[in-house]
Amino acid sequence: MAKILVVDDDADMRNLVYTALTRDGHQVDREENSTQLSPACCRQYDLLLLDVMMPGEDGFSLCRRIRREVDCPILFLTAKTEETALVQGFGLGADDYIKKPFSLAELRARVNAHLRREMRQPIHTLHRGGVCFDLQAKTASVKDQPLSFTKGEYAICEYLALHAGQVFTKELLYEAVFGFDAEGNASAIAEHIKNIRAKLKIRDLNPIETVWGVGYKWQKENLI
Structure with missing residues (x-):
């Protein structure tokens, strides 16, 4: 009850x-x-x-x-x-x-x-597309090597990975990650995604897909 x-x-x-x-x-x-x-x-x-x-x-x-x-x-x-x-x-x-x-x-x-x-028992780690997320420490790594994400970059990756396969507009992603009252605007998401991709490319990973005219998603086929 x-x-x-x-x-x-x-x-x-x-x-x-x-x-x-x-x-x-x-x-x-x-x-x-x-x-x-x-x-x-x-x-x-x-x-x-x-x-x-x-x-x-x-x-x-x-x-x-x-x-x-x-x-x-x-x-x-x-x-x-x-x-x-x-x-x-x-x-x-x-x-x-x-x-x-x-x-x-x-x-x-x-x-x-x-x-x-x-x-349900809380999940402390999440594996998506070759990336391991520590949901308590708010850190990400690839093959035990830490990724140098900023706080905002990590938050975007975690949100997309938790909802792998779902497409989010820049506006929805910005509000979900930074909050309705956050300073700034949704155009910052594109820059964050660019930086995230550059850091993941070094590890030969590219799990974030652009859905042209709509937004971004964490590729479902990368669920592991």
């Missing part, structure tokens, strides 16, 4: 979520106003469900305010489907979106999937 908080100004939506998730044995608390929620309060929960569109402090603002101190999964309940909204949410640290209207089956499946993921 997990402890879940749903924050939504719509009473019917709060009650719907409550009914669906309590059927799975979860303890569900309901809140209509996020302004009184502190990071310490949110840390009590195993998962947060936040409505995006709320009067006063919306779900994006709440996520921004608490994310550095709250590491449980945060899922947005939203009617917004535009890419810009998705970019903003993921840049703030969201783990997933559930688009309104949604079925109770989808809600329960998404929530339980994230809870199961949190219960």
